[in-house]
Amino acid sequence: NAGVTQTPKFRVLKTGQSMTLLCAQDMNHEYMYWYRQDPGMGLRLIHYSVGEGTTAKGEVPDGYNVSRLKKQNFLLGLESAAPSQTSVYFCASSTSQNTEAFFGQGTRLTVV
Amino acid sequence: KQEVTQIPAALSVPEGENLVLNCSFTDSAIYNLQWFRQDPGKGLTSLLLIQSSQREQTSGRLNASLDKSSGRSTLYIAASQPGDSATYLCAVRPGGGNKLTFGTGTQLKVEL
Numbered sequence: 001n002a003g004v005t006q007t008p009k010f011r012v013l014k015t016g017q018s019m020t021l022l023c024a025q026d027m028n029h030e031y032m033y034w035y036r037q038d039p040g041m042g043l044r045l046i047h048y049s050v051g052e053g054t055t056a057k058g059e060v061p062d063g064y065n066v067s068r069l070k071k072q073n074f075l076l077g078l079e080s081a082a083p084s085q086t087s088v089y090f091c092a093s094s095t096s097q098n099t100e101a102f103f104g105q106g107t108r109l110t111v112v
Numbered sequence: 113k114q115e116v117t118q119i120p121a122a123l124s125v126p127e128g129e130n131l132v133l134n135c136s137f138t139d140s141a142i143y144n145l146q147w148f149r150q151d152p153g154k155g156l157t158s159l160l161l162i163q164s165s166q167r168e169q170t171s172g173r174l175n176a177s178l179d180k181s182s183g184r185s186t187l188y189i190a191a192s193q194p195g196d197s198a199t200y201l202c203a204v205r206p207g208g209g210n211k212l213t214f215g216t217g218t219q220l221k222v223e224l
Contacts, residue, residue, distance in 0.1 A: 004155075031210065033211070033212075040216060041216070042116075042201075042214040042215060042216045042217070043201075043203075043212075043214040044214075045211040045212070048210055048211065050210065056210070058211055059211065090155060090156065092156075092212075097143065097205065097209070097210050098143050098144055098163065098205070099161070100146065100158050100161045101146060101158065101203075101212060102158060103148075103155045103156040103157075103158075104155055105154060105155040106153075106154070106155050
């Protein structure tokens with residue numbers, strides 16, 4: 001039972017490079033989320049989706065884009081990576097807004 | 113703006129001790145509150161979800177309570193074990209909202 005799977009698990013980027021983080025869930029959840037976790041700041045919501053084909057901005061959306069072309073996948077893109085985007089990124093999903101959220105194992109991204 | 117605080121930031125206890133972790137939030141208009149566990153370098157594992165209409169939830173040695181009017185939740189861990197060592201995070205979901213607001217966590221160490 002895979003749950004929420006994130007790829008890749010680790011990545012090092014040079015400033016200005018682009019990349020896409022993939023989140024896949026096999027629980028048929030409607031809601032999906034991207035968070036970043038930084039020391040001393042807790043987890044902060046980047047973008048989220050309430051269903052296939054929808055996306056919305058969270059707390060810290062600048063510098064990121066997302067797409068939800070298929071219900072089971074939620075992609076997070078960095079068009080031009082900056083050192084300030086060095087962080088651990090977590091994807092999560094839930095059936096609805098008032099149900100339990102399940103998290104992936106995280107992607108550790110370093111931008112040099 | 114909702115703010116979630118967890119005190120203490122770190123806690124060390126001897127094995128077998130019962131302990132309480134605290135979570136407070138500034139806006140009582142929440143939909144639910146969720147407790148997570150995070151092991152070093154890993155993702156978040158959901159422990160308990162309490163809906164706003166509930167007072168407490170139990171799972172094994174864990175018991176979470178919610179006092180919405182005072183903006184507080186506690187996570188009680190009975191008979192602590194070294195395997196309980198982890199960071200414990202609480203998160204609240206606002207009424208009608210889609211994002212979880214996280215505290216910065218309590219790092220628990222249970223010593224032999």
